[in-house]
Amino acid sequence: MIDHLSWIAIAPQLLLLVMVCVIAIYDLFLKSPQRHATHYLTLLTLAGAAFLTGSAALSGQTFSGFGGLVVSDPMGNWLKCFAALTMMVLLVYARPYAGARGMLRGGELYTLGLFALLGMYVMISGHNLLIIYLGLELLALSSFALVALRRDDLRATEAAMKYFVLGALASGFLLYGMSLIYGATGTLDIRTLAQTIDAGVAQPQVLMLGLVFLVAGLAFKLGAVPFHMWVPDVYHGAPTAVTLFIGSAPKLAAFAIVMRLLVEAMPTLAFDWQQMLAVLAVLSLLVGNLAAVAQTNLKRMLAFSAIAQVGFLLLAFVAGVGADGSTANMSTAYSAAMFYIVTYVLTTLAVFGVILLLSREGFESEEIDDLAGLNQRSPLYAGVMAAGMFSLAGVPPLVGFYAKLTVLQALLAAGDGVYLWLAVFAVLMSLVGAFYYLRVVKVMYFDVPTQTAAISAPFELRAVLSVNGLMLLVLGLFPGALLALCAQAIASLLV
Amino acid sequence: MGLLSLAIWVPIFFGVALLALGRHLSAQQVRWLALLGSLVGLAVTLPLYTGFEIGAAGFQFVEKVLWIERFNIYYHLGVDGISLWLILLTAFTTVIAVVASWESITERVHQYMAAFLILSGAMIGVFSAQDALLFFLFFEATLIPMYLIIGIWGGPNRIYAAYKFFLYTLLGSLLMLLALIYLFNASGGSFNLQDWYQLPLTSTEQTLLFLAFLAAFAVKVPMWPVHTWLPDVHVEAPTAGSAVLAAIMLKLGAYGFLRFSLPITPDASQDLAWLMIALSLIAVIYVGLVALVQQDMKKLVAYSSVAHMGFVTLGFFLFNELALAGAIVQMIAHGFVSAAMFLCIGVLYDRMHSREIADYGGVINPMPKFAAFALLFTMANAGMPGTAGFVGEWMVILGAVQANFWIGLGAATALILGAAYSLLMFKRVYLGAVANDNVKALLDINAREYGVLAVLALAVLFMGIFPKPFTDVMMPAVTELLLHISVSKLP
Numbered sequence: 001m002i003d004h005l006s007w008i009a010i011a012p013q014l015l016l017l018v019m020v021c022v023i024a025i026y027d028l029f030l031k032s033p034q035r036h037a038t039h040y041l042t043l044l045t046l047a048g049a050a051f052l053t054g055s056a057a058l059s060g061q062t063f064s065g066f067g068g069l070v071v072s073d074p075m076g077n078w079l080k081c082f083a084a085l086t087m088m089v090l091l092v093y094a095r096p097y098a099g100a101r102g103m104l105r106g107g108e109l110y111t112l113g114l115f116a117l118l119g120m121y122v123m124i125s126g127h128n129l130l131i132i133y134l135g136l137e138l139l140a141l142s143s144f145a146l147v148a149l150r151r152d153d154l155r156a157t158e159a160a161m162k163y164f165v166l167g168a169l170a171s172g173f174l175l176y177g178m179s180l181i182y183g184a185t186g187t188l189d190i191r192t193l194a195q196t197i198d199a200g201v202a203q204p205q206v207l208m209l210g211l212v213f214l215v216a217g218l219a220f221k222l223g224a225v226p227f228h229m230w231v232p233d234v235y236h237g238a239p240t241a242v243t244l245f246i247g248s249a250p251k252l253a254a255f256a257i258v259m260r261l262l263v264e265a266m267p268t269l270a271f272d273w274q275q276m277l278a279v280l281a282v283l284s285l286l287v288g289n290l291a292a293v294a295q296t297n298l299k300r301m302l303a304f305s306a307i308a309q310v311g312f313l314l315l316a317f318v319a320g321v322g323a324d325g326s327t328a329n330m331s332t333a334y335s336a337a338m339f340y341i342v343t344y345v346l347t348t349l350a351v352f353g354v355i356l357l358l359s360r361e362g363f364e365s366e367e368i369d370d371l372a373g374l375n376q377r378s379p380l381y382a383g384v385m386a387a388g389m390f391s392l393a394g395v396p397p398l399v400g401f402y403a404k405l406t407v408l409q410a411l412l413a414a415g416d417g418v419y420l421w422l423a424v425f426a427v428l429m430s431l432v433g434a435f436y437y438l439r440v441v442k443v444m445y446f447d448v449p450t451q452t453a454a455i456s457a458p459f460e461l462r463a464v465l466s467v468n469g470l471m472l473l474v475l476g477l478f479p480g481a482l483l484a485l486c487a488q489a490i491a492s493l494l495v
Numbered sequence: 496m497g498l499l500s501l502a503i504w505v506p507i508f509f510g511v512a513l514l515a516l517g518r519h520l521s522a523q524q525v526r527w528l529a530l531l532g533s534l535v536g537l538a539v540t541l542p543l544y545t546g547f548e549i550g551a552a553g554f555q556f557v558e559k560v561l562w563i564e565r566f567n568i569y570y571h572l573g574v575d576g577i578s579l580w581l582i583l584l585t586a587f588t589t590v591i592a593v594v595a596s597w598e599s600i601t602e603r604v605h606q607y608m609a610a611f612l613i614l615s616g617a618m619i620g621v622f623s624a625q626d627a628l629l630f631f632l633f634f635e636a637t638l639i640p641m642y643l644i645i646g647i648w649g650g651p652n653r654i655y656a657a658y659k660f661f662l663y664t665l666l667g668s669l670l671m672l673l674a675l676i677y678l679f680n681a682s683g684g685s686f687n688l689q690d691w692y693q694l695p696l697t698s699t700e701q702t703l704l705f706l707a708f709l710a711a712f713a714v715k716v717p718m719w720p721v722h723t724w725l726p727d728v729h730v731e732a733p734t735a736g737s738a739v740l741a742a743i744m745l746k747l748g749a750y751g752f753l754r755f756s757l758p759i760t761p762d763a764s765q766d767l768a769w770l771m772i773a774l775s776l777i778a779v780i781y782v783g784l785v786a787l788v789q790q791d792m793k794k795l796v797a798y799s800s801v802a803h804m805g806f807v808t809l810g811f812f813l814f815n816e817l818a819l820a821g822a823i824v825q826m827i828a829h830g831f832v833s834a835a836m837f838l839c840i841g842v843l844y845d846r847m848h849s850r851e852i853a854d855y856g857g858v859i860n861p862m863p864k865f866a867a868f869a870l871l872f873t874m875a876n877a878g879m880p881g882t883a884g885f886v887g888e889w890m891v892i893l894g895a896v897q898a899n900f901w902i903g904l905g906a907a908t909a910l911i912l913g914a915a916y917s918l919l920m921f922k923r924v925y926l927g928a929v930a931n932d933n934v935k936a937l938l939d940i941n942a943r944e945y946g947v948l949a950v951l952a953l954a955v956l957f958m959g960i961f962p963k964p965f966t967d968v969m970m971p972a973v974t975e976l977l978l979h980i981s982v983s984k985l986p
Binding site for chain 1: 514518562563564565566603606631632635636638639642643646647653654657658661662665666669670672673676677679680
């Protein structure tokens with residue numbers, strides 16, 4: 001007997017599934033090389049998904065369906081809503097780029113994108129280890145194919161190969177960890193898992209081994225050092241539109257499964273996984289920031305910057321449970337992490353949006369020097385890019401400052417000693433980060449233009465990009481609403 | 496909207512308007528619009544002085560609105576006798592900066608003027624913020640426009656200087672951010688400065704917090720040994736950029752000591768006063784000696800700025816009323832004098848495109864009017880009685896002698912050094928025979944330059960002859976600050 005709540009819980013997933021089939025079939029009959037109908041139908045679908053998840057999130061209700069296999073809670077719904085919006089923005093940015101590179105000869109960009117989003121939705125709302133794994137695989141397989149979408153491009157296919165091999169390895173880690181945890185506890189359900197571990201009936205050695213594999217798998221997916229090797233190559237090799245995809249929406253889903261698998265399923269083991277995450281965070285901050293300094297390719301630099309940013313994000317997870325087992329800081333810490341990832345995705349969209357805007361047929365605009373003198377060519381887009389860079393560097397009054405502030409506040413609230421040193425280390429690494437972010441600003445504002453071609457892009461791209469850039473500033477001046485949203489979403493998860 | 500909000504947002508509004516409309520306007524229209532913006536910005540700060548209730552303790556023109564609920568951050572503004580003059584000085588200097596850049600900036604004028612106006616709003620924000628995070632936001636927001644001003648319109652080595660400026664100051668302020676968050680957590684979730692003044696803190700906590708604040712403010716002041724960015728930046732920055740940097744941005748750091756270090760960590764301030772006094776005396780004497788041997792006029796004035804700011808930090812950590820008030824007077828006086836010194840160099844640089852002292856000589860012959868102004872400002876820089884430069888330094892020296900004769904003696908040597916390097920430069924640049932044909936061909940200052948220098952000259956003389964309006968306004972605030980310092984906060 002399936003109650004109607006179950007159907008409501010998976011309504012957005014159903015919508016996506018139905019629509020992706022409809023679009024895939026409808027696209028076969030399209031002759032237009034521009035694929036107008038596919039494009040707008042996809043945007044409509046995404047808007048529908050964003051509306052469904054957004055209104056569910058606003059209602060603030062939490063309920064599970066299919067006997068606890070899936071859950072619909074404010075955190076998940078907000079993340080799904082943001083993921084759908086991210087995909088909409090992304091498709092608008094990607095369209096001229098993809099069109100100029102023969103990536104719109106078929107409708108795969110749209111169908112694979114929707115399948116990937118469906119995978120994210122399944123991950124985000126999964127409340128069972130296997131469901132989460134299924135969603136993850138759907139996302140991963142769609143991503144591999146997206147990276148290889150320019151099949152004649154040597155670098156892209158190489159990147160897809162690397163991504164596939166390492167991604168499969170990560171999935172293997174994750175699955176192995178899940179099976180060990182299942183062996184130790186006898187359950188796949190996240191709620192039961194928490195109770196079983198809390199009761200102390202699980203085999204501790206097997207459980208710990210499972211946890212190690214689980215964290216390693218998650219670190220692969222997040223791109224944290226030392227599991228980061230795929231990130232620079234895939235960012236660099238993939239078509240820029242796909243790089244933007246990999247760097248944006250899936251991060252939201254990855255955040256969600258960290259919350260589900262670690263915070264929800266194993267709060268009692270927090271002390272153990274926090275230590276592992278602390279090591280990952282420190283290494284990511286160190287390697288990401290230092291390696292980014294040496295890059296001349298903008299996409300590679302942003303890849304290392306992504307690694308460093310993940311390190312900062314992980315610090316928030318480290319701050320959740322105090323050394324004495326106190327849980328008072330949990331909601332502060334995890335809502336900081338959520339705010340961090342949401343604003344990071346927003347910033348990434350703006351930054352890659354400018355890169356996509358500047359690239360044109362036969363020119364990728366992916367070297368840092370390609371941005372030279374952008375301020376003279378277009379002050380508006382130079383401003384958007386500068387806002388993105390200052391935001392990533394954490395300079396007020398841009399939103400990235402509050403992201404860093406919330407994480408640091410959670411870290412210091414967790415206690416003295418090691419937390420304080422982690423915070424000091426994080427700000428010192430931010431200083432290194434400021435150096436390479438500033439370099440992009442320097443190139444745009446201080447150097448003489450090397451490109452003279454007029455910047456041409458469809459109106460919808462320019463409009464969305466301007467709004468996106470403005471959001472970085474507006475949210476930096478009035479971050480209160482988004483902060484409150486994250487706090488509520490996490491609070492309803494933790495009760 | 497309150498007066499303080501207007502003082503902050505009017506220049507920023509004009510700056511944003513310039514960015515938005517600038518491309519459709521001619522350079523001349525942009526200049527006039529920027530001048531209008533800076534004048535309106537100055538006009539809205541004047542009622543702060545006329546409406547200021549002299550003698551009243553506490554803050555006036557207070558505005559307080561809850562801004563970010565999650566962190567209990569308030570949009571909380573207010574002025575007391577210390578910040579009032581700094582706000583007026585900021586608005587005043589912005590007008591000067593706009594007029595001084597009238598002809599020398601020809602490229603991307605609208606962005607240049609917008610950067611100065613936005614910078615002005617942000618700096619007034621620093622001086623009026625009563626909420627620690629709001630202070631920090633404005634403090635950091637000043638970095639971006641200044642980075643662009645130096646990097647786009649600066650000299651040949653401008654990119655190195657822009658980086659140095661940004662990264663040096665960012666390092667300090669990031670450590671300060673940690674201190675702010677620590678205090679936020681310790682005070683049970685408040686960023687209100689007044690709450691922090693009452694917060695008991697252990698000796699270790701205070702020392703660490705003091706050092707974190709020191710990292711931010713010492714770099715900004717700048718104190719020896721973290722002053723090395725200043726000469727590089729001054730040399731490369733455009734004239735008005737140097738003037739604003741010296742006149743106001745350096746004061747942001749000094750002001751931070753008054754609002755954070757001294758009242759929040761009074762015990763650590765007392766314990767570490769020896770260190771601060773030592774660093775200040777080194778700045779005054781050693782950097783004064785360094786200034787003596789400079790070949791580049793801007794570098795010389797930059798080092799003399801470090802030396803003069805040494806007086807300010809020295810006055811802060813002697814803990815008597817005379818020295819503290821003297822230090823604050825010195826902040827304002829240095830604002831006028833250093834701006835004037837950099838503008839004088841700018842006048843020469845615009846004509847000769849050289850800052851080397853050796854390229855000049857006998858400038859007084861082709862430019863007698865200009866040389867008269869330059870002499871006045873040089874004297875003020877040397878601390879001659881009757882000019883603004885004298886009042887603050889004299890008060891600090893008196894205060895130092897009260898505290899300890901030897902400190903007073905050390906500080907007093909600076910007057911000799913100051914006279915030496917200032918007059919030496921004047922002699923080599925302005926006096927003597929005309930050095931070469933380029934100097935011979937110099938044209939005397941035009942009406943615009945005359946006006947700017949005359950206004951500054953009046954300010955310097957007025958403050959030197961009749962400093963009472965300045966000291967009267969600040970005395971209650973100084974007394975209150977000393978009260979905060981004298982009460983131990985150890986639990």
